[in-house]
Structure formats: C-alpha cells, structure tokens
Amino acid sequence: MSFIATNLLLAISVAVELTTNSIYSNNLGKFELTNIPPAPRGVPQIEVTFELDANGILKVSAVDKGTGKGESITITNDKGRLSTEDIERMVEEAEKYAEEDKANRERIESRNKLENYAYSLKNQVNDDEGLGGKVDEDDKESLLEAVKETQDWLEANAAEAAAEDFDEQFQKLSDVAYPITSKLYGSAGGAGEDDAEPDHDEL
Numbered sequence: 001m002s003f004i005a006t007n008l009l010l011a012i013s014v015a016v017e018l019t020t021n022s023i024y025s026n027n028l029g030k031f032e033l034t035n036i037p038p039a040p041r042g043v044p045q046i047e048v049t050f051e052l053d054a055n056g057i058l059k060v061s062a063v064d065k066g067t068g069k070g071e072s073i074t075i076t077n078d079k080g081r082l083s084t085e086d087i088e089r090m091v092e093e094a095e096k097y098a099e100e101d102k103a104n105r106e107r108i109e110s111r112n113k114l115e116n117y118a119y120s121l122k123n124q125v126n127d128d129e130g131l132g133g134k135v136d137e138d139d140k141e142s143l144l145e146a147v148k149e150t151q152d153w154l155e156a157n158a159a160e161a162a163a164e165d166f167d168e169q170f171q172k173l174s175d176v177a178y179p180i181t182s183k184l185y186g187s188a189g190g191a192g193e194d195d196a197e198p199d200h201d202e203l
Helices: 084-125 137-157 163-189
Strands: 002-004 011-019 025-034 046-052 058-064 070-075
Touching: 046 084, 084 137, 084 163, 137 163
Parallel strands: none
Antiparallel strands: 002 011, 011 025, 046 058, 058 070
C-alpha cells in the first residue's frame, strides 16, 4: 500500500500493491480521497482498514478523520494473482508500517514542540518590552543558557532521537523556565496556592 500526496493536500491517492521484493510489484488497485481541505504535509490523519473474508476477497478502506470522508476498494482473487497467504502477508505488513508511521509522526510532533518552545522562549527573553524586561539578569541568563543547551542538543541529536527523547528535553527546559515565569504571574495576579498549575506549553 502506498500514499501519493502533494505538499498541500487536496486529494490522496491510495495504491494497493502486492510486493514480493524491491523490484517486483503487482498493482492490485487504486482509489482516491478527494476534496480534503488544504493542509501541510503530515497534518491530515488518514485511517486505513483492511477486511479479508473467507474467500480471499480483500476490502481496503481509507477515511479522512478530519472530514469523515471515505473511499474503499474491493480486490477479488482473480487470475490467480492473489493467494490468501499473499493477502494475509500484505495486511500484516501494512499494519506493521502503520505502527512505524505512527511512531514517526509522534517523533516529528515532539521535535516540533521542543523546537518551537525553545525558539519562542528565546525570542521572549530577548524582548525587552516583554518577558526580557520583566525578569532579572540572573534569571534571564539562566533562561538563555537553558535554551542554548536545548538547541545544542537538537543540533547534535535531532536526526536520531525518539519522541521520548524530545519530550524529556522539553520537560528539562520547562523545569528551568516555569519557576521563573510563574514568579511573574504570581506577583501580578496574586493567585492562591490551590490554583491549577498553568500549562508549561503556553510560552
């Protein structure tokens, strides 16, 4: 199974293929999801399901989770091209790749979250009319040092790091930033001890 998409998605083509090696590939069928709202690559969430009956007939369905729009194709075992074993193997491989795609998507989301947080925090600390003008020099130095450590880590490790690694670095940076920024909110708003802790992502 393969997906064909442009940078801004208006349609997604789902091609179902039976592959025995890296050279030979038997095209079993193809269908398209159309009229999908434009969005950056990786944002739309397409759920693909496989249903195999006792006669070796395979139904492949794809649904855009954002719009609920779906399409499907039914592949019959004609011309001897698709055995039950082939179908089962194809489904197993598709499920395996779906898990890999999910892990990769989570990794990208965690990386973007960390990069955006470090970038935003650095800009705010350097803004003398904003956060930079409200924190003392020691706190400002601590924040900038923590941001630099994060950016250095990203430069050295981003290519190989897992989602959990990015999340750990995010928490590490947040542990430095939150006590400093919370002092500003505390002095300005006079929040009580029972108030809920603000989300660290808001910087």
